[in-house]
Amino acid sequence: MNVEDVYANIQEQLDQELPFVVYKKAAKNQLQCFLQQNDLWYELDDDFKSGFIFAPFDNAKKDVLIPLDKSVHYSVDITPGSIQKVNVFVDVEEDALDKQETKERHRLLVNKAIQNIKQGSIKKVVLSRKEEVKSPEANPLFIFKRLVEKYPKAFVYLWYHPKVGMWLGATPETLLDVQNDQFSTMALAGTQAYQSNGDATWDDKEIEEQEIVTEFIVKALSPISSNIISSKTYTHRAGTLLHLRTDIKGDLNSEVSEIENVIKVLHPTPAVCGLPKDEAKSFILRNEGYDRKFYTGFLGELNIQSDKKTTSNLFVNLRCMEIEDQNISLYIGGGITKDSDPDKEWEETVRKTATMKNVLF
C-alpha cells in the first residue's frame, strides 16, 4: 500500500459518495484515512465513541463521527518525493465592489464588538467572515495534495460526508491531545505576517488576547486535572503568518474518564470564540450574520486504542475551506479586544485567506 493507493481509495469513496477523511499530522510523515463503509450520519454517543470526529463551532448543533467500527482505517508512510507536484488552476472571480461591501460590513461588526467590550460585557470576541471564490474545476484531491506539500507543520485534511459536505484545511491549532490520562493543548492567538528578517515583536493587544486564551484554558482544566504546566509563550510560524503560542499539559483526574467532559469545558476556547465564553458566543451568533458551520469547530481522532493506550488527537478547524460544486468558501477570523483597530482586523482576515489562496492560485 502506498500513497497512490490511498488516493485511489479516496477517489472510490468520492465516486460512491461515501464519507471519508484523509489527513496528515504535523509531526508525521504519514497519510492516514478513515473510509466509512456506508453513508449514514453517526454522532458521538453511547453506541459510537471512537473514530474521527468533525464537530461544528456551535456545540448545540450535531457533530459527525466516522466510527472506527464502521470504517476502514489505515496509514501509509509518505516517502520523500512521493507526493507529486500538482498544479491547481482556479478561476477566482473577485468583484471589487463586493469586496468593498464585505470590508465595510466587517469593519462595522468589529466596531460594534469594540463598543460592547468597552461597555464591559465581554473582554474578547473572535469575529469571522466567509469569502466565496469560484472554480470551474475544484478538484479536492489536488487541493489536498497542495496543502500537504505546502504546510508540513500543519494538520492537513480533506473530509467528506454526502449528507454534510466537503471541507479541507491546514490548521496550526491543537484543541486537545490525550493519551490515557495525560493531556496537552495550546493557547494560540495573536497574528502578524511572517517576515524572514529578524525576530517578531508583539504589541500589547496581541499579548493580551493570547494571555486570555492561556488563562481560560488553565482555569477551565484546573478542576478536572492536576500538575498543569504552561510553557513560556513563544512565536509560532504557520505558513505566511506568525502567532503567539503557549503549550499547556497535565494529568486528567482519574474520575474524568470521558474525553467529552474535557472537550465540554474547552470548546470553543477564546482563541475562536471569546471571553466570557457564553456572552462572546451569543454576540457571534447574533451579529456575525452567517453560519460558521464547522469552521472554528474541531476535528480529529477520538478514543483510538493502540499499544494499550487510548489516544485522542483533536484540532481546531482553522485555515479551512468548504467546497460545494464549483463554489469554494474560505473561512477566516480574528480576535477583537478593546485595543483592536477595525482596518487592521480586516487586513488580518485578508492575510489569513492567503493560507488557502496559496494553494488555489
Ligand SMILES: C=C(O[C@@H]1C=C(C(=O)O)C=C[C@H]1O)C(=O)O
Ligand atoms: C480565528 C482564526 O484564528 C485564530 C485567531 C487568531 C487571532 O485572533 O490572532 C490566531 C490564531 C487562531 O487562534 C482564523 O484563522 O480564522
